[in-house]
Amino acid sequence: MSEIVKLTAAELAAKIHAREVSAVEVTQAHLDRIGEVDDHVHAFLHVDTEGALAAAGAVDRKIAAGEQPASPLAGVPLALKDVLTTEGIPTTCGSRTLEGWIPPYDATVTRRLREAGVVILGKTNMDEFAMGSSTENSAFGPTHNPWDHARIPGGSGGGSSASIAAFEAALAIGTDTGGSIRQPGSVTGTVGVKPTYGGVSRYGLVAFSSSLDQAGPCARTVLDAALLHEVIAGYDPMDSTSIDAPVPPVVAAAWQGANGDLKGVKVGVVKEFAGDGYQPGVLRSFEAAVEQLRALGAEVVEVSCPSFTYALPAYYLIAPSEASSNLARFDAMRYGLRVADDGTHSAEEVMALTREKGFGAEVKRRIMLGTYALSSGYYDAYYGSAQKVRTLITRDFDAAFEKVDVLVSPTTPTTAFKIGERVDDPMAMYLADLCTIPSNLAGNAAMSVPSGLSHEDGLPVGLQIMAPALADDRLYRVGAAYEAARNAANGGSLVHEVPELGGTK
Amino acid sequence: MPNISRDEVAHLAKLARLAVTDDELDLFAGQLDQILDSVAKVSEVAADDVPPTSHAVPLTNVFRDDVVRPSLRQQQALAGAPAAEEGRFRVPRILGEEQ
Numbered sequence: 001m002s003e004i005v006k007l008t009a010a011e012l013a014a015k016i017h018a019r020e021v022s023a024v025e026v027t028q029a030h031l032d033r034i035g036e037v038d039d040h041v042h043a044f045l046h047v048d049t050e051g052a053l054a055a056a057g058a059v060d061r062k063i064a065a066g067e068q069p070a071s072p073l074a075g076v077p078l079a080l081k082d083v084l085t086t087e088g089i090p091t092t093c094g095s096r097t098l099e100g101w102i103p104p105y106d107a108t109v110t111r112r113l114r115e116a117g118v119v120i121l122g123k124t125n126m127d128e129f130a131m132g133s134s135t136e137n138s139a140f141g142p143t144h145n146p147w148d149h150a151r152i153p154g155g156s157g158g159g160s161s162a163s164i165a166a167f168e169a170a171l172a173i174g175t176d177t178g179g180s181i182r183q184p185g186s187v188t189g190t191v192g193v194k195p196t197y198g199g200v201s202r203y204g205l206v207a208f209s210s211s212l213d214q215a216g217p218c219a220r221t222v223l224d225a226a227l228l229h230e231v232i233a234g235y236d237p238m239d240s241t242s243i244d245a246p247v248p249p250v251v252a253a254a255w256q257g258a259n260g261d262l263k264g265v266k267v268g269v270v271k272e273f274a275g276d277g278y279q280p281g282v283l284r285s286f287e288a289a290v291e292q293l294r295a296l297g298a299e300v301v302e303v304s305c306p307s308f309t310y311a312l313p314a315y316y317l318i319a320p321s322e323a324s325s326n327l328a329r330f331d332a333m334r335y336g337l338r339v340a341d342d343g344t345h346s347a348e349e350v351m352a353l354t355r356e357k358g359f360g361a362e363v364k365r366r367i368m369l370g371t372y373a374l375s376s377g378y379y380d381a382y383y384g385s386a387q388k389v390r391t392l393i394t395r396d397f398d399a400a401f402e403k404v405d406v407l408v409s410p411t412t413p414t415t416a417f418k419i420g421e422r423v424d425d426p427m428a429m430y431l432a433d434l435c436t437i438p439s440n441l442a443g444n445a446a447m448s449v450p451s452g453l454s455h456e457d458g459l460p461v462g463l464q465i466m467a468p469a470l471a472d473d474r475l476y477r478v479g480a481a482y483e484a485a486r487n488a489a490n491g492g493s494l495v496h497e498v499p500e501l502g503g504t505k
Numbered sequence: 506m507p508n509i510s511r512d513e514v515a516h517l518a519k520l521a522r523l524a525v526t527d528d529e530l531d532l533f534a535g536q537l538d539q540i541l542d543s544v545a546k547v548s549e550v551a552a553d554d555v556p557p558t559s560h561a562v563p564l565t566n567v568f569r570d571d572v573v574r575p576s577l578r579q580q581q582a583l584a585g586a587p588a589a590e591e592g593r594f595r596v597p598r599i600l601g602e603e604q
Contacts, residue, residue: 101585102584102585103585104577104581104582104584104585105577197561197562198561198562211559211560211561212561237569240564240567241560241562241564243562307550310546310547310549310550313543313544313545313546313547314544314547316540316543316544317544317547324521328522331522332587333587333594333596334582334585334586334594335585335586335587336585336587337587338587338588341587341588341597343597345597346597346598346599346600347596347597347598347599348522349524349597350597351522352519352522352523352524353524355521355522355523355524356523356524356525356526359523361529361532364518364523364525364529364533365533365536365537365540367521367523368514368517368518368521368523368533368537369537369540369541371517371520371521372509372513372517372537372541375517375520381545381548382541382544382545382547384551384557385547385548385551386544386547386551387557387558387559388547388550388551388552388555388556388557388558389547389550389551390557390558391555391556391557391558392550392555394558394561426536426539426540427539427540427543441561442561443560443561443562444561469561
């Protein structure tokens with residue numbers, strides 16, 4: 001493995017901008033790494049070699065001409081989740097429905113990345129339409145966890161998390177509807193952030209559950225995540241739910257945190273996220289992380305958020321309900337797959353046959369679940385009640401944030417499970433999102449940062465940090481302080497312990 | 506507690522425009538029953554005095570000036586179409602035999 005791919009995004013940018021290495025060399029090193037390992041990892045659905053080298057060349061020419069780099073990340077290679085549209089580059093959402101579709105426009109996130117000189121290497125694998133927690137629901141086969149190829153890399157953004165854990169990309173973009181950035185981050189030993197809902201534009205993000213979907217950064221360090229956060233965040237008139245307010249100062253907060261002082265910061269441990277169903281090694285790592293925060297000067301208290309135990313059931317009503325409506329757009333008429341158009345079938349029959357063929361089992365399950373929850377006679381008991389639970393969860397957060405600055409919990413109850421282990425049991429799969437869902441329902445900001453390896457299986461564990469809406473900077477301050485202390489105590493960053501070509505544990 | 510029948514799943518599939526197979530009906534009926542059973546607990550805490558939340562950001566309407574902006578060209582819009590004819594989307598017949 002080339003030394004270049006082991007560098008952080010901040011280090012790569014510094015070297016590129018100082019002309020110690022060219023952006024083209026950096027991009028080529030990552031493309032070579034993809035060529036070397038992606039047959040095993042399968043993080044990418046599409047690699048845009050030509051486009052990436054051209055984008056890197058443009059950054060180099062600008063620097064050679066003495067111009068300022070377009071952003072602090074200009075020239076750094078990134079992997080983009082295949083749910084964000086890219087003009088001229090396929091966007092499949094991990095579905096046969098969109099196989100071969102070339103979007104006619106860029107998502108706002110894509111446009112901002114391009115304008116910042118970030119080099120897009122390709123599109124990453126994901127659970128179909130972001131529905132899943134393991135990337136096994138991709139129509140194009142699962143992604144393998146770089147820590148152990150027999151295990152899942154999390155989901156839905158398993159391709160994004162695996163690509164950075166396997167050193168195929170320095171940065172990645174994920175989307176988080178119920179934990180799809182944070183849970184993959186946790187099980188691959190990487191950092192993942194779900195910004196405040198409305199902080200990053202959803203324009204061009206293929207909708208799964210519109211009131212919950214939020215794109216965010218995936219990286220190997222907290223500072224890298226912050227740098228990427230600032231590139232993609234900010235008001236966008238193309239998204240009517242975009243927040244018209246300044247981006248929280250996340251990079252400054254990451255720098256501040258890195259000095260290791262958390263005096264005056266109040267941290268609340270969510271009482272409800274422990275006990276039955278939590279792997280002992282996950283809880284042990286979490287408790288050690290809490291001790292570390294205390295050692296850094298934070299005041300730690302226990303906080304009860306009783307409604308959080310209703311978040312998972314509420315989510316599995318709200319998200320499928322919105323999905324059943326959003327996915328009605330795949331009607332085989334204007335774009336995407338069409339089957340049975342043989343002159344004998346009506347438009348409606350073609351639609352039903354195409355959707356049957358184009359969607360996988362989990363997508364069909366959720367569409368039907370949502371259709372059920374929204375039907376007359378069931379609406380009040382299911383969808384209506386779930387919306388009330390959403391209010392109760394927001395109230396629990398509000399009450400907690402009156403007492404503490406951030407909340408913490410394990411990111412997910414277990415380490416990476418084996419591929420195939422939960423595919424036939426939807427409820428077991430859904431439990432992976434138990435701790436991440438409350439922040440989607442309330443819309444506040446949350447991060448997963450690596451907290452170490454679980455003692456029983458040697459696999460990564462993540463610490464979840466949650467902050468109030470628009471206080472994303474608190475995640476970065478606390479996350480960076482914790483990361484620096486953990487790395488100092490353990491002789492370096494966790495992700496560098498990943499086996500070079502994936503092991504078996 | 507919910508008890509979703511095979512016929513109900515077939516009806517849902519019809520409403521959702523999914524031409525599911527017989528095998529899928531058996532599979533989904535069992536799974537949907539299990540999922541609905543688990544999520545039904547939301548009604549335990551959904552008291553009458555709790556207002557519903559549909560969205561995390563309390564926004565009302567967002568307006569922009571009514572001005573013409575660039576949009577997709579016809580060719581771009583049709584580029585991803587499963588079938589196009591004379592610069593338009595070609596669709597299968599809309600009416601069935603009985604209409």
